[in-house]
Amino acid sequence: MQKSEIAIAGDTSGVEFRLPVVKFPGADASAPKTYMQAALHAEELPGVAALHFLIPMLEAAEKRGDILGSITIVPKANPVGASQYVNGANEGRFDLGSRTNFNRDYPLLSGDERDSLLDGVEELLAAEQLKHHLLHMASGADLMLDLHCDDESQLYAYLHEVWWPEATDLAESIGLEAVLLSDGKSSAFEDAVTHAWQHGPLGNRKAWHEGRISLTMEFRGLADVDPVLGRMDAEGLYAFLQRRGVLKGEPIRKESFEGVVAGLDYVQMVDAPVTGMVLFEREYGEVVEKGDHLATIVTTPGDAAGDVKVTAPAEGTIVTRITRRFVRRTDNLMKIASRELSQAKRKKGGGLED
Structure with a gap:
């Protein structure tokens, strides 16, 4: 050596x-x-x-x-x-x-x-x-x-x-x-x-x-x-x-x-629609169907009227999940590998994220 x-x-x-x-x-x-x-x-x-x-x-x-x-x-x-x-x-x-x-x-x-x-x-x-x-x-x-x-x-x-x-x-x-x-x-x-x-x-x-x-x-x-x-x-x-x-x-x-095999254009980037505390409903590694409840973002603690539900955009496997539990609008929450073409645009430099 x-x-x-x-x-x-x-x-x-x-x-x-x-x-x-x-x-x-x-x-x-x-x-x-x-x-x-x-x-x-x-x-x-x-x-x-x-x-x-x-x-x-x-x-x-x-x-x-x-x-x-x-x-x-x-x-x-x-x-x-x-x-x-x-x-x-x-x-x-x-x-x-x-x-x-x-x-x-x-x-x-x-x-x-x-x-x-x-x-x-x-x-x-x-x-x-x-x-x-x-x-x-x-x-x-x-x-x-x-x-x-x-x-x-x-x-x-x-x-x-x-x-x-x-x-x-x-x-x-x-x-x-x-x-x-x-x-x-x-x-x-x-x-x-x-x-x-x-x-x-x-x-x-x-x-x-x-x-x-x-x-x-x-x-x-x-x-x-x-x-x-x-x-x-x-x-x-x-x-x-x-x-x-x-x-x-x-x-x-x-x-x-x-395991799942998917091209990058088939990775669904599930982003936060609003800022708040995220409560995940599903774990990474789980298979989900389109419309499944993935997480709830709490915008006003104590007032359920401010809760925002995040659902799966397509069927697939959750590969990643964010560690933080306070998120900003547009922060990535999960990546789902699917068989459906993703609508997410690649970042500058060609990656899924900056």
């Missing part, structure tokens, strides 16, 4: 951030190269817990000679966001300087332009330096897993539709409960890596996507950080690497996948 740090100059004199990188060299140059990172949104820690337990497993595999493909891990991918506190609360999703999501606005370059990401990188603002370094490492891999989590949610993943159903091996390894298929047209990290591959040299491949995968894992909700889940998720990641020929051995885990 090799440990290193990437220095990122802060935007003010005397400030510097350190980005830790862990590498496991592979014994077989033809085996897939893997890149994994967690906490790109700095307060999202379930993926960090998974990597915390995975790294010792990989150390043991290295001693046994079981690592075939090189593996690069960035266990905490956003020291800039981790340092941002406002009134005692961490703001790790958006860069406070630009208000840009740390998982948006990545350079969309071809694979041939990969090395240009580091040209003059030290002259950029800290958040942009971070993005360039992360994308440079990830776009040189064959398997890219960006580990996130939602507010409250099922265990699910976002990936380009070209990799389904081939990615069933991921679903069976991790124990996914839902898969959301994208068109690759956003500026999120996952899609920036896909773009580099799609517009790069094929090498020995017949198609740009052959033997590759770039995805965003949503390891349940913000509070789902504990040793039991961390170890289980680490085993799932390990099993996936075994299935893809990065690690030797029979996969140590396999779950049957019976």
Whole structure:
């Protein structure tokens, strides 16, 4: 195992951030190269817990000679966001300087332009330096897993539709409960890596996507950080690497996948029609019918006349639910994966949310 740090100059004199990188060299140059990172949104820690337990497993595999493909891990991918506190609360999703999501606005370059990401990188603002370094490492891999989590949610993943159903091996390894298929047209990290591959040299491949995968894992909700889940998720990641020929051995885990699969245009975004206290009637993971009562928003406590009922716009499975119980008008309450085309418009940058 090799440990290193990437220095990122802060935007003010005397400030510097350190980005830790862990590498496991592979014994077989033809085996897939893997890149994994967690906490790109700095307060999202379930993926960090998974990597915390995975790294010792990989150390043991290295001693046994079981690592075939090189593996690069960035266990905490956003020291800039981790340092941002406002009134005692961490703001790790958006860069406070630009208000840009740390998982948006990545350079969309071809694979041939990969090395240009580091040209003059030290002259950029800290958040942009971070993005360039992360994308440079990830776009040189064959398997890219960006580990996130939602507010409250099922265990699910976002990936380009070209990799389904081939990615069933991921679903069976991790124990996914839902898969959301994208068109690759956003500026999120996952899609920036896909773009580099799609517009790069094929090498020995017949198609740009052959033997590759770039995805965003949503390891349940913000509070789902504990040793039991961390170890289980680490085993799932390990099993996936075994299935893809990065690690030797029979996969140590396999779950049957019976979850929902839906394109992003079929994800119903259930938003709050008014401001108030939300009382949820349904849990994430439940299947609902069109018109089902999902939540009540209380606008005037003690006066039921001010209650606003929120109903399901279509049949489907509730994949996510907001953590907060005080919501503003237009805040997203739930995401429902359905078979009916959603009327929700994609946000700037092509994502479901900012």
